[in-house]
Amino acid sequence: MSDLLYIPIKDYVTHNGSCIKTINLSYQLFGNPLHTAPIVLVNHALTGNSNVAGKDGWWSSLIGDDKVINTKDFTVLVFNIPGNGYDGQLFNNYKDFVTTDIAKLFLQGLKHLKIEKLYATIGASLGGGLAWEMVALQPNITKYLIPIAADWKSTDWLIANCRIQEQFLENSKQPIHDARMHAMLCYRSPQSFKHKFNRSTNEDLQLFNVESWLLHHGKKLQGRFQLSAYKLMNQLLKTINIERDNDDITSVFKAIKGKIHLITIDSDVFFTSDETEETYSTLKSLGVDVHLNIIESYHGHDAFLIEYEKLNAILKPIFS
Incomplete structure (x- = not known):
């Protein structure tokens, strides 16, 4: 397990106008040292954290030496969502934050680390929604956007x-x-x-x-x-919405410069595949470089943690 590293962010004003004096944005790095290889940003899900690879890594079937996201070829960067408790930092008033705030904090973290372009931004569930929020704010930030079992908005x-x-x-x-x-x-x-x-x-x-x-x-x-x-x-999870400050979602979609790979699960009752297919159709009609993969599985939303062979097969061409 790599060490936790920290970026102090001072006087952050949230979307609802609350001022947080200090946020210690913690992160972990796996694979090659920063700025020596293409960088993959992994956004964790609701009960996840920055420890994605190695012996106790929660996504180690996907990320590691000679895995599909090969840490011999890439630098893997994972921020902890501030307040997830993994680094000991907690916030009492959870309603101070919406998902856009976390995207802004992650982008500040990238700026602090002098990262101007990511090879890929990948995340599942909440992590995928957060990836959408990041590219909505900074459309050129990543070559590949890969939301898994996720969408750009929280549905009803x-x-x-x-x-x-x-x-x-x-x-x-x-x-x-x-x-x-x-x-x-x-x-x-x-x-x-x-x-x-x-x-x-x-x-x-x-x-x-x-x-x-x-x-x-x-x-x-x-x-x-x-x-x-x-x-x-x-x-x-409730406040994913890249349309938040925009009148027209199509303008947000059209601004995205990277290649989008949507991965959905046919039995997912949380982020349903029909919503992802609708997103795909809209992106395609706008001329966005988008691809859709549907994992067939009876496991539901959690298939992104179970169906590793199918997920690896989808991701392999992107990370080869």
Whole structure:
């Protein structure tokens, strides 16, 4: 695991006008030293962090020596979303931030590191939405934009689920535990549950196995994630919107100079494939250099953490 490094950002004014005196933007580097190889920026998902490669890296099936994103050929840079708790930094008022704020902070981080152009910006779920926000603010920043199981906006369906999450986080006696149980329904699919459990029971606990699995995931996240961090990440997931300061989404799309590779999952009930296909059609009609790949999987949204062979096959030509 590489060391955590820090960029101090002073007097940051958020989109809603709040002033944050100091934000320590933490990051990790993997592979080649900075400015000696093409740079790949990886944006982490809701409960992820900057540790993407190596023994404990959460995306080590994708990133590392001789992996599809080969750390022998690239420099891999990963910022922690400020407030995710991985670096010990937390914020009490999660409603101070929207996703655009994190994109602006990441772009400030790139400027501080004297990075003018990225080879690729890749992220899944919230990380993919954040990648969209970055290119909306700085259309020339990356050669390849690769949002996986993500879109440029939070849909009504996504906002509704985030609202339910918020209710758990604000009102439950076990907020992280109970919110996570609900979230797991969004991260998988009815087909994946049928395939995994098939209405089987745990006789010792006198529960359906799907119930004990949900309870396990609630307990597991409760043990490693902090409440203020979860509230903030949920707020960011709810506020993805590159149209925020623009009257016309087409002008935002047309300004993007890089090649866009959209990757969606056919059983995803969180960032649905039909929304991604609609985004693809709009981009294509505007003459944007865009490609669409659909991963066929019954695993749902979490397929980006499970279907590595299919994901590797899609990404290999981009990173070869």
